[in-house]
Amino acid sequence: MGSVKEYFTSLGSGIVSLLQGMSVTGKEFVTPKITERYPEDRETRQWPERFRAVLELIYDANGDHKCIACGTCERNCPNGTITIESKMVDTPAGTKKKKLAKYIYDLGSCTFCQLCVTSCPTNALRFSNDFEQAVFTRGNLVKQLNYLPEKPEPELTEEEKARIVAEREAKIAAAKAAKAKREAEAAATGNAAPAAPAAEAPADSAAAKALAAAKGDPEKEAKIRAALEKAAALKAQREAAKADKTE
Numbered sequence: 001m002g003s004v005k006e007y008f009t010s011l012g013s014g015i016v017s018l019l020q021g022m023s024v025t026g027k028e029f030v031t032p033k034i035t036e037r038y039p040e041d042r043e044t045r046q047w048p049e050r051f052r053a054v055l056e057l058i059y060d061a062n063g064d065h066k067c068i069a070c071g072t073c074e075r076n077c078p079n080g081t082i083t084i085e086s087k088m089v090d091t092p093a094g095t096k097k098k099k100l101a102k103y104i105y106d107l108g109s110c111t112f113c114q115l116c117v118t119s120c121p122t123n124a125l126r127f128s129n130d131f132e133q134a135v136f137t138r139g140n141l142v143k144q145l146n147y148l149p150e151k152p153e154p155e156l157t158e159e160e161k162a163r164i165v166a167e168r169e170a171k172i173a174a175a176k177a178a179k180a181k182r183e184a185e186a187a188a189t190g191n192a193a194p195a196a197p198a199a200e201a202p203a204d205s206a207a208a209k210a211l212a213a214a215k216g217d218p219e220k221e222a223k224i225r226a227a228l229e230k231a232a233a234l235k236a237q238r239e240a241a242k243a244d245k246t247e
Helices: 002-030 072-076 115-119 158-189 192-200 205-213 218-246
Strands: 054-057 082-090 096-106 125-128 142-144
Touching (some): 054 096, 072 082, 072 115, 115 125
Antiparallel strands (some): 096 142
């Protein structure tokens, strides 16, 4: 008798659960569909801005980026995903400047941690939300982010050229004034004779090489000559002290 009761009890609970499941299924038949229609709606669908898909350089409307090839992102990347190649170029002002040659990014090893973006001092990087990056070969995941040709350095205006020339002349004048002051002080202390040969024609080959290397840089040349003069003065003092002892 007990087994018959258990049979009908389990049968009733099974029928109830079946009806519940059928009611859920019936509701889904009349419920509006929310299935994503990708890729049919690729052109109109908006993806979240915070989604990180692939790293890219930020180019402005003129085709310029802010990367200065400092290497901060390359050093902070935990996987070695970024490789930066830089080059030195001459500026119209006559100085050297480091510029970006190649920015290589390996999407296949990127963990999307965004350390490169947050540590960039010039805000030159960002992650786009373009997730369609599937390729057939591993090598195609290595990308060069600076895809536009690098522009030459802008020419200086006449005002900037005049300012650079004035600063250079001011440095030369300051170096000459410092040299004249040292010569006057040396003459007043009686060390002009031994200091002059050391400054104008140093006998030491190392000093001669240093002066030759500093040729064209008045400030650096003045510092070397001052050091030579000081060395000559000390040498003269030692010789004088040695002569006093012998007497």
